[in-house]
Every structure is written in structure tokens, then in C-alpha cells.
């Protein structure tokens with residue numbers, strides 16, 4: 001297990017009607033959908049043949065860095081990419097399947113809702129290793145948390161690149177409670193629980209806020225992993241990995257550590273161009 005993923009207790013401190021309401025919401029979500037509520041991944045959508053951009057708000061300054069497997073799963077007859085946390089030990093089912101693992105930087109961000117321009121939704125955002133130095137530079141110079149940031153995507157497939165343009169600060173910084181209001185109920189409950197366990201830091205307590213969002217992202221990734229472990233037969237290697245496997249034995253893959261040119265190309269494709277629904 002990665003050090004950072006902990007089994008935070010699930011018993012809420014509060015009691016009363018809200019508590020029962022949350023529990024009921026969670027139960028009904030679980031019965032109707034094997035995922036329950038999940039936090040969707042953000043991806044710059046749109047025309048692949050010209051530059052497209054989206055304005056988002058980073059909620060914290062530093063990424064949560066994790067090792068991930070990129071798999072696919074059939075959902076309603078459609079093959080969709082699924083990023084699964086690597087436990088980095090013998091218990092990792094995805095490693096057993098021969099899935100490649102790569103280091104990923106994950107942020108919690110706010111994205112304008114496609115349904116209502118005045119509203120934001122909460123998303124996870126995986127920044128490719130290629131784009132991280134640029135974001136790091138912005139973070140060091142001016143800070144990215146609680147600022148509008150344009151994410152610009154140019155090119156497509158293996159030539160996709162991302163750039164970041166910093167905009168204004170948000171008028172009123174988003175507190176953890178504000179963010180919770182933009183989440184599905186069961187996820188809001190998890191976030192608020194972590195926030196309370198961390199002594200309810202205010203939005204200007206940057207270090208404590210980082211801890212809250214990092215723990216929250218870890219919990220979400222762990223929830224995905226639990227679903228995967230319970231249904232691993234439904235998952236497959238992505239076509240890129242499956243293609244790579246045919247040409248290269250797993251032992252060779254391990255030795256090369258993803259450094260050969262062809263493997264690097266695959267990394268780019270996986271990082272930047274998969275349509276991540278979750």
C-alpha cells in the first residue's frame with residue numbers, strides 16, 4: 001500500500017436527520033450503480049484539430065502524486081478508460097494483469113458546469129508529467145490555488161501538449177464547505193468528515209487545506225480501487241498496453257522501465273489523450 005492511503009474511519013461524528021439522510025443517499029446510490037457516487041476526472045474537451053481551452057480553479061497548490069494503472073472497462077457496451085491506483089505491493093491485481101504503472105499528479109479543481117454557466121462542479125484532474133514543470137513554475141511564481149487558470153490543449157494524439165495561463169484570483173476563496181456543496185452528498189460527507197478530523201481549517205490555512213484535499217483525493221482513489229478489486233474481471237488492459245504487450249515480454253518491459261522510445265510514446269498517449277470519465 002502507498003504510505004499515503006489510509007483507512008480513515010467512516011463513522012461520522014454527528015447524528016441527526018442529516019446523518020440518516022446521507023446514509024440513505026449512499027445506500028440508494030450503491031444499490032442503483034456499482035460505483036456509487038464517484039468524482040469524475042476533468043479533461044479538456046472539444047475539437048482535436050485546433051487549440052481548445054477551459055478555465056478552471058485549482059483548489060490547492062500541490063499535486064497528490066500517486067502511481068496509477070490505465071485500464072479500460074466495458075460500461076453499457078462502451079469501452080471507457082479507468083485509472084486505477086497501484087498498491088505497489090504483491091496484492092496489486094492490475095500489476096498481476098501486466099498493466100504498466102506510471103506516476104501521476106492529481107489535483108482537485110473546480111470546472112464550470114456544462115449545464116449552468118454560473119455554477120461550478122468539482123473534478124479530479126490528472127496532470128501529465130510533461131505539463132507538470134510548467135504548472136510548478138506558475139505555482140512558485142504566483143501560486144495557482146484559488147485562481148482562475150486557463151488550461152490550453154493543442155495538437156492531438158501523441159503530439160498533444162498542454163499549457164497553463166494564470167488569470168485573476170477568485171472573488172471569494174472557496175472554503176471546504178463551499179466545495180462540499182458542489183459535490184454529490186456521499187462525497188460531500190467524506191470531505192466534511194476529513195475536514196473535521198483535521199480541525200476544520202479555514203481557506204487561508206494553506207498547509208492544512210492541502211492535507212484535507214490530499215486525504216480526500218486518496219479516499220476517492222481508494223474507492224475506485226475497491227470497485228476494481230471487486231470486479232476486476234470486467235477490466236482490461238488499454239489497447240495501447242495490449243499492443244505493447246504483444247511486442248514486448250513483461251520481463252523486458254520491467255527491465256526497460258518504460259524508457260525506450262516506443263514505450264515513451266505510449267506514456268504520452270495514456271497520459272494526455274484518454275477520455276477519462278471517472
Ligand SMILES: [Zn+2]
Nearest residue numbers: 086087092095
Ligand atoms: Zn500495480
